[in-house]
Amino acid sequence: xxxxxxxxxxxxxxxxxxxxxxxxxxxxxxxxxxxxxxxxxxxxxxxxxxxxxxxxxxxxxxxxxxxxxxx
Amino acid sequence: xxxxxxxxxxxxxxxxxxxxxxxxxxxxxxxxxxxxxxxxxxxxxxxxxxxxxxxxxxxxxxxxxxxxxxxxxxxxxxxxxxxxxxxxxxxxxxxxxxxxxxxxxxxxxxxxxxxxxxxxxxxxxxxxxxxxxxxxxxxxxxxxxxxxxxxxxxxxxxxxxxxxxxxxxxxxxxxxxxxxxxxxxxxxxxxxxxxxxxxxxxxxxxxxxxxxxxxxxxxxxxxxxxxxxxxxxxxxxxxxxxxxxxxxxxxxxxxxxxxxxxxxxxxxxxxxxxxxxxxxxxxxxxxxxxxxxxxxxxxxxxxxxxxxxxxxxxxxxxxxxxxxxxxxxxxxxxxxxxxxxxxxxxxxxxxxxxxxxxxxxxxxxxxxxxxxxxxxxxxxxxxxxxxxxxxxxxxxxxxxxxxxxxxxxxxxxxxxxxxxxxxxxxxxxxxxxxxxxxxxxxxxxxxxxxxxxxxxxxxxxxxxxxxxxxxxxxxxxxxxxxxxxxxxxxxxxxxxxxxxxxxxxxxxxxxxxxxxxxxxxxxxxxxxxxxxxxxxxxxxxxxxxxxxxxxxxxxxxxxxxxxxxxxxxxxxxxxxxxxxxxxxxxxxxxxxxxxxxxxxxxxxxxxxxxxxx
Numbered sequence: 001x002x003x004x005x006x007x008x009x010x011x012x013x014x015x016x017x018x019x020x021x022x023x024x025x026x027x028x029x030x031x032x033x034x035x036x037x038x039x040x041x042x043x044x045x046x047x048x049x050x051x052x053x054x055x056x057x058x059x060x061x062x063x064x065x066x067x068x069x070x071x
Numbered sequence: 072x073x074x075x076x077x078x079x080x081x082x083x084x085x086x087x088x089x090x091x092x093x094x095x096x097x098x099x100x101x102x103x104x105x106x107x108x109x110x111x112x113x114x115x116x117x118x119x120x121x122x123x124x125x126x127x128x129x130x131x132x133x134x135x136x137x138x139x140x141x142x143x144x145x146x147x148x149x150x151x152x153x154x155x156x157x158x159x160x161x162x163x164x165x166x167x168x169x170x171x172x173x174x175x176x177x178x179x180x181x182x183x184x185x186x187x188x189x190x191x192x193x194x195x196x197x198x199x200x201x202x203x204x205x206x207x208x209x210x211x212x213x214x215x216x217x218x219x220x221x222x223x224x225x226x227x228x229x230x231x232x233x234x235x236x237x238x239x240x241x242x243x244x245x246x247x248x249x250x251x252x253x254x255x256x257x258x259x260x261x262x263x264x265x266x267x268x269x270x271x272x273x274x275x276x277x278x279x280x281x282x283x284x285x286x287x288x289x290x291x292x293x294x295x296x297x298x299x300x301x302x303x304x305x306x307x308x309x310x311x312x313x314x315x316x317x318x319x320x321x322x323x324x325x326x327x328x329x330x331x332x333x334x335x336x337x338x339x340x341x342x343x344x345x346x347x348x349x350x351x352x353x354x355x356x357x358x359x360x361x362x363x364x365x366x367x368x369x370x371x372x373x374x375x376x377x378x379x380x381x382x383x384x385x386x387x388x389x390x391x392x393x394x395x396x397x398x399x400x401x402x403x404x405x406x407x408x409x410x411x412x413x414x415x416x417x418x419x420x421x422x423x424x425x426x427x428x429x430x431x432x433x434x435x436x437x438x439x440x441x442x443x444x445x446x447x448x449x450x451x452x453x454x455x456x457x458x459x460x461x462x463x464x465x466x467x468x469x470x471x472x473x474x475x476x477x478x479x480x481x482x483x484x485x486x487x488x489x490x491x492x493x494x495x496x497x498x499x500x501x502x503x504x505x506x507x508x509x510x511x512x513x514x515x516x517x518x519x520x521x522x523x524x525x526x527x528x529x530x531x532x533x534x535x536x537x538x539x540x541x542x543x544x545x546x547x548x549x550x551x552x553x554x555x556x557x558x559x560x561x562x563x564x565x566x567x568x569x570x571x572x573x574x575x576x577x578x579x580x581x582x583x584x585x586x587x588x589x590x591x592x593x594x595x596x597x598x599x600x601x602x603x604x605x606x607x608x609x610x611x612x613x614x615x616x617x618x619x620x621x622x623x624x625x626x627x628x629x630x631x632x633x634x635x636x637x638x639x640x641x642x643x644x645x646x647x648x649x650x651x652x653x654x655x656x657x658x659x660x661x662x663x664x665x666x667x668x669x670x671x672x673x674x675x676x677x678x679x680x681x682x683x684x
Contacts, residue, residue, distance in 0.1 A: 010364050017317070020248050020302050022364075038250065052317060052365065060423020062318055065327045068338035 004028050004035075007045070014051035015041040073340040073347070075391045077382055078288060078399055079122050079129045080235070080352040083115040083143040084164035085136035112143060114355035119146075121376050123154050125383025130157045130210060130396045132235075134164025135192075138199045148204070157395030159210035160200045161235070163354070165192070180255070182217045182472060185464040189220050197228055207231075210396035214238050214290055215257045215472045217462040218272045218283065225284040233400035235352065236272055236287035237261070241303045242473050243482065243587050248302040258586065259452045259474030261432045262295060263339075263348050263413045264288045264403055268434070273474040274454035277434035277554075278409050281457070286400040292336050292349045295417040296428050299439070299450070300481060306421070308332060308349055310374035311357040314366045318421065324370055330381055331420040337390070342414035342519050342526075346406055351378060410434060410554040414526055416519045427516055429528050429549075435556035436680055437474075442517045445510030446530045446547040448497035448558070448678075449480040451582070455556045455680040456635040473586035475633045482588040483659070486511035492657025493581045497678065499562060501535055501545065502575040508535050510547065524553035532565055543567040543574065543670075557679040567670045576674045578641070579663035583653075584633050590658045595631045598650040598660055607650070615654040619665075623648030626662040629683050636683045639664060642675035 007027035013036035016023040025034040025041075025048075035042035043051065056062060122129045131150060137143040150156045162181040171177070174192070178184060184192065201207055207228050212235025224231050238245075242258030260273035267283045268276040276282040294306035305316025310329055313319065319326040333349060340347040357363060358371045385391035394402060412433035419426045427442040439450035452474045462468050476482070477495070484494025486509060500507045513533035520527040532546040544566045550559040562576055585591045596611035600620045607618035626648040627638035639662045641648065646666035653659040668674050 009362055009367065012364055020244070021250060022248050022302075022315070023250055024364075049321075053321070056317055059318055059328075059421055061419070061421055062328060063320065063325075064331075064420075064423070066331045066334065066418075066420050068334055 001030055007034060011045075011048050013039060013041050014048060014055050015039050017052070018055050073345045075337045075340060075347045075349065075385070076399060076402065077127075077349045077351065077391055077393050078396055079127055079379070079382065079393065080132055080350070080396070081115055081118045081122070081129050082132040082134055082161050082164055082352075082354060083112060083137040083140070083146070084134050084355050085111050085140060085143070086164070086166050110360055111355050112140065114358045115143070116146065117358065117372070118353065118355070118375065119150060119156075121379040123150075125379045126386055127379060127383055127393045128155045128157075128395060130159050132159045132161035132163070132210070132212065133200060133203075133208075134161055135170055135196050135199065136164055136167030138196070138203050139167065139169055144203045155395070157210060157397050158204055158208065159212075159396060160196060160208040162192070162196065162211060162213040162216075180215070181213045182215045182220060182462050183254070183464065183470055186219060186223075186461075189463065190223055193220070193224055193227065210234065210400070212236060212288075212290070214241070214255055215462075216267075216272055216287070217460075217472060218267065218270055219461055221267060221272060221283050221285060222269055229284070231285060233286050233288065233396040235290050235350075236267060236285075237472075238290040238303065239293045240298045244301065245303050248304065254470045256470050256586065257472040259437065259476060260289070261287075261413060261437065262289055262293060262415070262430065263432075264399070265413065265432070266403075266407075266409065268457055270457045271454075271460055271474065273452075273472075274457050275432070275434040276409055281434070282409070286403045288348075288350055288396065288399070290350070290352060292332070292351075294332055294421065295415055295430055296419050296426060297421050299428065306332070308336070308351045308378075309353050309357070310378040311353060311363060311366070311371055314370065314374055315364065317365070319370075319374075324373060326374065326377075328421055329374070329378060333381060333385075335417065335420055337385075339415050342416060342521075344411075349382075351382070412526060412551060412553060414519065416517065416528070425516070429517060429519070431526070431551050433551075433553070435554075436558075438551075438558060440517075440528055440549060441480075442530060443514050444486060444496070445498065445513035445515060445533060446517070446528070446549065447486070447511050448478060448580075449485055450476060451478040451497070452476055453633065453635040453637065453680045456633060456682040458634055471586055475584050475586050477582040477584060477630075477635070477637055478580070479585075483583055483585065483590075488657075493653075493659050493661070495581050495583055495659060497580040497582075499579065499674075500577045501543070502577060503537050503541055503572070504539050506537050506539075507577075508537070510545070513545075526551045526553070541568055541572055541574075543572075556681060557677045559675065559677050562668070562674040564668050564670050564672055570670050573667050573669050575665060575667050577663060577665045578639070578674065578676045579661055580637075580639060580678060581659050581661050582628070582637065583659045584630050584635070591632065593653065593658050593660070596660060597629045598627070598652060598662075599629075600626045600648045600650045609650060609652050611652055611660065613655050613658065614652055617649060617651040619647050619649035621647045626650050626664070628660050628662060631683060634683045636681050637662070638679045638681075640677045640679065641666065642673075
């Protein structure tokens with residue numbers, strides 16, 4: 001089994017991201033999955049992207065444009 | 072007319088901090104790698120182009136490494152001539168082959184070097200700069216510039232008038248976010264430009280004698296709510312930081328948050344006599360051709376182009392003035408007196424709540440008030456102490472540049488603690504019929520008011536409902552009188568369902584000291600409550616003792632490790648002052664006042680800060 005490397009993009013662990021930790025993941029070519037050295041997360045690219053969307057749950061006003069003139 | 076000033080700063084960092092790690096993964100370290108140097112310079116060119124095409128001038132902060140690069144030097148000269156950009160010098164970007172060879176270290180944060188090395192590096196870099204340009208720079212900076220470093224630079228190079236000198240709330244949170252590997256501990260400073268004191272960079276100068284001689288600007292303008300709780304590196308006027316926080320639509324690549332952030336900063340003019348400020352400073356590593364984390368290069372580039380385009384649009388509309396750092400220093404000195412505070416009533420623009428925080432900063436304190444906790448003070452830094460805090464190798468604080476807190480609700484809990492003990496917060500409890508209601512649980516909002524030198528935070532009244540049916544309306548007002556080193560707090564009992572009822576108000580401040588989440592040794596602290604003819608003292612021994620005096624004049628705590636004395640006084644002689652020692656599981660102290668109030672009456676207290684010696 002060859003050593004792990006970086007994938008197409010440098011994905012962070014979505015599970016760690018949700019607890020405010022930026023943790024680069026490494027890519028296991030044999031299993032076709034990214035995995036985290038710190039926690040137990042592992043998943044393919046599709047799963048990483050889906051979990052990244054999930055991580056945005058806290059940004060309730062992410063798409064909103066505010067005005068400040070009248071305050 | 073309001074003036075919104077922006078500083079846009081670029082640095083040709085020949086070996087960007089991040090690029091070497093990311094692009095070089097799997098390769099042996101090579102700081103002179105040609106591809107890396109070429110790419111870095113290309114990114115700098117791109118950034119300059121983004122600003123110039125939007126009609127914005129920049130401050131070019133030459134790095135040590137770039138001074139060895141003829142093309143970078145020539146570009147700076149050309150852009151100075153053509154666009155009016157300032158050629159300045161940064162103490163970031165030290166790593167390069169020449170630096171490693173000369174200083175035999177991989178350290179790169181100027182404030183962490185020994186004083187001897189700081190002096191040698193400053194002289195080296197400034198003289199190298201002079202050789203390249205024939206003059207010395209007027210602006211400089213780093214992520215943090217400690218007071219001894221600034222004093223040395225001013226002594227040797229008095230023409231320096233502006234410096235990037237701190238990253239707001241980049242401390243333990245940033246360290247944790249970076250898997251405990253990013254050693255920039257610099258919490259507790261101003262979020263907006265200030266004049267650092269000679270003794271402690273974070274504490275603004277109160278007068279000419281204390282003036283370090285420079286105007287400091289923060290590294291980025293950061294979200295005053297999101298960065299207080301979360302990772303500072305996700306929520307600032309740094310487009311790629313916003314991407315790092317994943318605050319964008321992955322389908323459309325839009326990020327309204329970036330514009331909301333800029334606009335909220337712009338709106339702060341109404342709390343600061345018509346002036347507001349923004350700073351954008353993106354290192355080239357953030358526009359790496361390899362992409363940055365989940366973001367491909369195209370998105371990184373787009374975000375920077377969009378950021379510059381937005382500032383450019385504001386400029387075209389007459390809503391923004393772009394300045395170089397040196398120009399800004401002159402402007403700031405004209406605009407602000409030493410004791411003029413910086414105020415920000417900040418609202419949530421990201422999470423979809425209606426939370427508000429009020430930040431106040433002057434030469435005597437930095438304070439944060441949470442409207443979501445009934446106007447509780449949730450962060451307090453006693454700048455009045457002007458604490459000497461040398462930083463770097465050979466000092467007691469090799470990395471930790473944070474200004475110590477008395478109150479920090481995130482690091483030492485606030486109202487809520489697990490199972491036992493208390494967290495740091497300044498609030499009040501209203502007591503009636505054996506029941507206590509803490510104002511921390513009364514969510515509300517506030518408005519800002521200024522009358523001459525007095526800034527006031529006027530909270531919307533809250534309703535308190537007691538189990539036996541008594542209801543009352545209470546309004547909190549905090550007054551910050553310029554130059555006073557104190558916060559006056561009023562609790563107005565506006566109405567009660569039983570006009571003859573009498574309630575007890577217990578004003579309190581639970582505090583400690585520190586710069587991180589972990590407790591410090593409290594053994595040298597002394598608590599005191601005194602009246603005209605009597606004083607009760609509790610030397611801190613973790614014995615859970617308390618003392619109270621009816622008709623007291625003052626309650627206080629002296630904290631020798633941070634050379635701070637914090638005291639509370641109250642209006643009227645019918646109040647009781649109390650002090651409480653903590654214990655091992657709750658290493659805090661409490662100062663407070665208790666008294667009775669009726670409808671239409673006011674309970675007034677002051678929190679006073681001073682240097683202990």
